[in-house]
Amino acid sequence: MKGLKQKIIQKKIIQELKIKEGIVEIDKSSCDGCKQCLNVCPHSAITIINLSKEEVKKLSLKGRLKVKIKGNNKASINQEICTACGLCIKQCHEFAIHKRIKK
Numbered sequence: 037m038k039g040l041k042q043k044i045i046q047k048k049i050i051q052e053l054k055i056k057e058g059i060v061e062i063d064k065s066s067c068d069g070c071k072q073c074l075n076v077c078p079h080s081a082i083t084i085i086n087l088s089k090e091e092v093k094k095l096s097l098k099g100r101l102k103v104k105i106k107g108n109n110k111a112s113i114n115q116e117i118c119t120a121c122g123l124c125i126k127q128c129h130e131f132a133i134h135k136r137i138k139k
């Protein structure tokens with residue numbers, strides 16, 4: 037019984053470390069500013085920002101077209117608050133949120 041408890045604790049620690057290792061980022065060229073990710077973030081780490089003309093110019097062709105159709109509202113993650121839990125990744129219908137491992 038003790039062994040099982042230890043295994044569960046070990047698994048939780050590993051999961052926790054994995055979460056902390058990652059950085060969750062938003063691909064501004066894919067985001068359409070729908071705000072769905074804001075609703076699931078338990079830490080209110082996501083806000084909507086307006087890209088400047090200069091920032092829009094730096095987007096991919098797909099991103100610039102998206103701005104023309106949907107506007108320049110984009111989701112932005114405050115890395116100081118984000119725990120990289122990944123809940124927002126599942127919520128995004130544009131597959132605009134990705135997690136990468138911290139180097």
Ligand code: SF4
Pocket residue numbers: 062066067068069070071072073074110111127128129130131132133
């Ligand atoms: S990141 Fe995805 S869910 Fe969040 S605002 Fe952009 S498109 Fe919507």
Ligand code: SF4
Pocket residue numbers: 060076077078079080081082113117118119120121122123124125
């Ligand atoms: S990974 Fe989790 S904490 Fe970070 S922005 Fe997404 S939902 Fe919020």
